[in-house]
Amino acid sequence: MSKSSISEPTRGFKWIAAILVAFYSLVTIMPLLWIVATGFKSSADSIAYPPKITFQPSLEGYVNLFTTQTRQTKEFMAANPPKNWYEEIVHSKGMVIAGPSRFGERFLNSTIIGFGSTFLSVLLGTMAAYAFSRFRVPLKDDLLFFILSTRMMPPIAVAIPIFLMFRAVGLSDTHAGMILLYTAVNLSLSVWLLKGFIDEIPREYEEAALIDGYTRFQAFYKVVLPQAATGIASTAIFCLIFAWNEYAFAVLLTSGTAQTAPPFIPTIIGVAGQDWPAMAAGATIFLLPVMVFTILLRRHLLRGITFGAVRK
Amino acid sequence: MANGIIERAAKLTPAPFARKIKGLSDRAIAWIFITPTIIILLAVNIFPLIWTIWLSFTNFKANRPNADVKWIGLRNYERILTDSDIWLTMQATAHFLIWTLVLQVLIGFALAWLINQKFKGNDLWTTIIVLPMMLSPAVVGNFWTFLYQPQIGLFNYVFAFLTQSDPTSFSMIGDVALAPWSIVIVDTWMWTPFVMLICLAGLRSIPDYIYEAAECDRASKWRQFWTITVPMVLPFLMLAVLFRGIENFKMFDLVVQLTGGGPGSTTELTSINLKREAFEKWRTGYSSAYAIILFVTVFGLASIYVKALNKVKER
Numbered sequence: 334m335s336k337s338s339i340s341e342p343t344r345g346f347k348w349i350a351a352i353l354v355a356f357y358s359l360v361t362i363m364p365l366l367w368i369v370a371t372g373f374k375s376s377a378d379s380i381a382y383p384p385k386i387t388f389q390p391s392l393e394g395y396v397n398l399f400t401t402q403t404r405q406t407k408e409f410m411a412a413n414p415p416k417n418w419y420e421e422i423v424h425s426k427g428m429v430i431a432g433p434s435r436f437g438e439r440f441l442n443s444t445i446i447g448f449g450s451t452f453l454s455v456l457l458g459t460m461a462a463y464a465f466s467r468f469r470v471p472l473k474d475d476l477l478f479f480i481l482s483t484r485m486m487p488p489i490a491v492a493i494p495i496f497l498m499f500r501a502v503g504l505s506d507t508h509a510g511m512i513l514l515y516t517a518v519n520l521s522l523s524v525w526l527l528k529g530f531i532d533e534i535p536r537e538y539e540e541a542a543l544i545d546g547y548t549r550f551q552a553f554y555k556v557v558l559p560q561a562a563t564g565i566a567s568t569a570i571f572c573l574i575f576a577w578n579e580y581a582f583a584v585l586l587t588s589g590t591a592q593t594a595p596p597f598i599p600t601i602i603g604v605a606g607q608d609w610p611a612m613a614a615g616a617t618i619f620l621l622p623v624m625v626f627t628i629l630l631r632r633h634l635l636r637g638i639t640f641g642a643v644r645k
Numbered sequence: 646m647a648n649g650i651i652e653r654a655a656k657l658t659p660a661p662f663a664r665k666i667k668g669l670s671d672r673a674i675a676w677i678f679i680t681p682t683i684i685i686l687l688a689v690n691i692f693p694l695i696w697t698i699w700l701s702f703t704n705f706k707a708n709r710p711n712a713d714v715k716w717i718g719l720r721n722y723e724r725i726l727t728d729s730d731i732w733l734t735m736q737a738t739a740h741f742l743i744w745t746l747v748l749q750v751l752i753g754f755a756l757a758w759l760i761n762q763k764f765k766g767n768d769l770w771t772t773i774i775v776l777p778m779m780l781s782p783a784v785v786g787n788f789w790t791f792l793y794q795p796q797i798g799l800f801n802y803v804f805a806f807l808t809q810s811d812p813t814s815f816s817m818i819g820d821v822a823l824a825p826w827s828i829v830i831v832d833t834w835m836w837t838p839f840v841m842l843i844c845l846a847g848l849r850s851i852p853d854y855i856y857e858a859a860e861c862d863r864a865s866k867w868r869q870f871w872t873i874t875v876p877m878v879l880p881f882l883m884l885a886v887l888f889r890g891i892e893n894f895k896m897f898d899l900v901v902q903l904t905g906g907g908p909g910s911t912t913e914l915t916s917i918n919l920k921r922e923a924f925e926k927w928r929t930g931y932s933s934a935y936a937i938i939l940f941v942t943v944f945g946l947a948s949i950y951v952k953a954l955n956k957v958k959e960r
């Protein structure tokens with residue numbers, strides 16, 4: 334930008350703006366840093382007053398998160414010395430590990446349901462978006478609006494009949510049921526986003542391919558798909574994040590086999606009162622992938638969260 | 646053999662005909678591509694919606710599927726609209742909705758305006774600011790209960806330190822007066838970046854030459870701000886308010902984990918209240934009517950709002 338540009342603010346003002354924004358971002362990230370830190374505290378440190386900023390790091394929270402423990406007699410403890418580092422942590426509290434906790438299972442469920450529904454909603458979404466973008470579809474605008482409007486309903490409102498429906502066809506608390514449900518919820522996002530991305534690909538490429546003797550379908554997957562790869566990838570990440578974070582349907586429709594992590598994490602309770610380090614460890618493991626994706630996605634973030642309404 | 650002939654025919658015919666010979670017609674492809682999406686949405690969204698409408702006229706209870714289902718007409722709707730408890734939850738929702746929108750618009754716009762001053766390193770700060778936005782609301786609500794703990798919580802400690810009060814003297818989620826604010830604070834922390842990002846896009850869409858022209862006319866900076874910046878960002882801001890408004894009207898996960906609707910029912914937003922009626926009291930017919938009322942409200946408000954938004958855009 335040239336120096337003479339009038340809209341350029343003065344240097345002093347830039348400094349003030351930078352300091353204010355930096356201050357806000359530090360305030361905003363404090364809670365997140367605090368949770369990550371709490372995950373590495375011992376239970377005594379986590380409830381210390383005043384809150385501890387420096388502390389002896391401990392993996393107690395993570396061990397508690399992944400295991401279930403029971404109290405044992407002194408004789409039993411003496412007869413069974415700890416075999417490795419995590420057993421030692423548990424032993425030092427006068428407990429032994431009884432087995433793995435449910436957290437791993439719930440985390441795996443989140444992964445299966447997340448990826449399954451993402452794959453389906455992106456696959457179907459790409460197809461529908463291509464058709465909406467390139468062909469004259471009767472009632473196109475109405476159909477697109479109908480697809481978007483499915484997102485306006487409060488999840489609890491739809492949950493009642495879905496609960497009944499799943500119970501009737503035996504889909505309650507199954508992976509397939511949750512994948513189907515999340516696919517349906519994500520379809521509106523994926524169709525709208527991908528239509529925007531495909532609209533941006535010039536039609537000339539496909540027309541050239543059609544003249545070269547490609548069929549429409551070949552032109553679609555050999556010409557359009559590679560061009561839309563970035564758009565498809567970012568749409569997929571948005572769908573994945575949604576399915577990963579979803580709570581309302583998960584808590585109402587799953588209870589055991591297909592329960593995902595969000596309804597599970599708040600139920601992590603220690604043996605003596607709330608086990609904050611274990612809860613924080615669970616939150617850290619669960620939230621970290623999303624933070625990484627957010628940073629990777631930052632260029633497309635705006636587009637994703639507004640269903641493609643704001644592009645920039 | 647046959648393939649070769651078709652190939653040659655395809656090459657000789659003009660493009661639109663060639664398509665009909667080779668592979669499926671465009672129209673067939675269009676329908677094949679759209680149908681699965683429509684079927685899934687019909688099955689998982691529209692069919693349940695119709696079912697809800699039907700249930701809302703009955704006294705069905707999902708925990709007693711074999712009991713007699715009676716058609717009771719509009720009685721459910723009547724009962725809801727005259728129930729004073731529901732008006733209380735509507736008030737709680739309105740408080741939450743209005744304050745989150747006001748705070749997020751003010752802070753989000755201010756941040757966007759500051760970031761748009763193009764200082765060095767603004768990319769880094771922006772990335773940090775947007776982090777809370779994509780996180781799981783339920784997990785966020787859960788860990789904020791820890792930050793809000795009266796003695797050990799970070800929030801209470803910092804707040805008490807700044808105001809020189811006793812951190813054990815107040816409980817954000819336990820106090821009837823403070824609880825409605827505790828959910829406003831967390832939602833604002835989480836979603837201000839959303840408004841900020843949209844405002845930033847708006848600010849960046851204003852071409853420099855408009856300011857230059859204003860400068861030539863000797864308009865003051867203050868005047869430029871109110872006559873150029875604000876009106877040009879307004880459509881973006883209104884879009885942000887639409888998204889946040891719909892989302893917060895439906896708000897469930899964050900608040901249910903943070904306060905569970907308590908203490909008493911001070912933070913019992915409509916979705917939480919609805920969940921209680923539907924999945925704890927199992928008044929399925931009644932809550933179906935409730936769900937329909939909510940849906941019609943969101944839909945109605947949103948469409949009025951979109952009309953206003955379009956008017957602003959046209960100006």
